[in-house]
Amino acid sequence: MKSYLEEKSKSETILEVRNLIVEFKLPRGILRAVDDVSLDVYRGEVLGLAGESGCGKSVFSRAIIRQVDPNGYIRSGKVFFRRKDGSIIDIMSLSEEELRNFRWKNISIVFQGAISSFNPVMRIKEHFLDTVLDHEEKVDREEVLSKASGLLKNVLLDPNRVLRLFQHEMSGGMKQRSLIALSLILDPELVILDEPTSALDVLTQAYILDMLKDIHKETGLTMLFITHDLPVLAEIADRIAVMYLGKIVEIADVWKIFYEPKHPYTQGLLNSIPSVTGSLESIRPLSKGVPDPLNPPPGCKFHTRCQYVMEICKKVAPPLLNLGGEHLVACHLYNK
Numbered sequence: 001m002k003s004y005l006e007e008k009s010k011s012e013t014i015l016e017v018r019n020l021i022v023e024f025k026l027p028r029g030i031l032r033a034v035d036d037v038s039l040d041v042y043r044g045e046v047l048g049l050a051g052e053s054g055c056g057k058s059v060f061s062r063a064i065i066r067q068v069d070p071n072g073y074i075r076s077g078k079v080f081f082r083r084k085d086g087s088i089i090d091i092m093s094l095s096e097e098e099l100r101n102f103r104w105k106n107i108s109i110v111f112q113g114a115i116s117s118f119n120p121v122m123r124i125k126e127h128f129l130d131t132v133l134d135h136e137e138k139v140d141r142e143e144v145l146s147k148a149s150g151l152l153k154n155v156l157l158d159p160n161r162v163l164r165l166f167q168h169e170m171s172g173g174m175k176q177r178s179l180i181a182l183s184l185i186l187d188p189e190l191v192i193l194d195e196p197t198s199a200l201d202v203l204t205q206a207y208i209l210d211m212l213k214d215i216h217k218e219t220g221l222t223m224l225f226i227t228h229d230l231p232v233l234a235e236i237a238d239r240i241a242v243m244y245l246g247k248i249v250e251i252a253d254v255w256k257i258f259y260e261p262k263h264p265y266t267q268g269l270l271n272s273i274p275s276v277t278g279s280l281e282s283i284r285p286l287s288k289g290v291p292d293p294l295n296p297p298p299g300c301k302f303h304t305r306c307q308y309v310m311e312i313c314k315k316v317a318p319p320l321l322n323l324g325g326e327h328l329v330a331c332h333l334y335n336k
């Protein structure tokens with residue numbers, strides 16, 4: 001069986017991540033948060049990235065635009081961004097100045113805590129103006145504010161009011177919607193949404209998901225949607241990649257992930273989701289806790305929690321294999 005990268009056609013990708021490794025220096029040792037991850041994002045799709053908290057999905061998404069916390073570093077790997085005009089940008093080779101121009105204009109990111117994304121002493125309109133000023137030499141204030149108004153209307157906010165507000169004058173849902181509008185001001189080709197709904201109540205969460213679906217439907221914007229909440233991805237994603245302890249363990253279209261999951265970890269995640277109509281007995285939480293990421297198990301990192309563990313699993317890390325129909329799984333059960 002051929003490996004995923006040997007088989008995949010690269011023609012329709014907007015983002016190609018290859019063998020990315022991100023580490024953190026901690027007092028107890030080196031933590032490898034992203035462990036040799038390769039992943040493609042296709043133009044126009046919503047790719048969901050799922051996994052338990054701390055599995056490395058947020059670190060991965062920030063590393064794509066080289067925005068790693070000060071005690072972290074990108075050890076190795078490549079990230080290529082393919083623009084609409086066909087030109088390819090090697091993100092890891094950009095200078096700091098080129099990178100500053102690249103972010104927001106090509107890839108923008110919406111963080112989980114909208115609060116920390118806004119400067120508390122700046123009105124919302126100044127955030128829009130500042131973002132554009134940062135990337136363009138000549139800025140027509142009226143033009144920027146008119147575009148900002150349109151974007152705020154798209155996220156169902158009243159621009160006449162919101163543009164004048166400070167972040168502390170808005171609810172969590174308003175802030176998150178304003179941040180989504182701000183992330184679109186420079187017409188990026190890819191938006192990374194890092195847990196954009198998890199800090200919100202269920203009604204606001206549903207509202208923002210609907211709004212994102214509408215934006216995607218109308219504009220065809222490519223989205224990388226990161227969440228620990230698989231049911232959220234059932235609502236919006238075209239494909240889902242599942243991450244465990246810094247490794248991608250399964251990738252498939254949303255239907256296959258929910259109805260034909262192959263990796264025991266994906267199966268475990270799905271079995272632990274409560275259902276409104278199902279009985280409590282039908283919920284089967286994953287056994288044991290996540291191993292210490294500073295000292296992960298050898299071989300398959302999931303082997304300490306896997307009910308199908310074999311001898312080979314304890315020694316050899318399984319490669320990501322294509323089972324057909326772009327269903328990729330990293331598990332020795334399928335490595336025949």
Ligand code: SF4
Binds near residue numbers: 263303307308309333
């Ligand atoms: Fe379980 Fe082995 Fe598959 Fe890992 S490789 S998920 S331990 S069966």
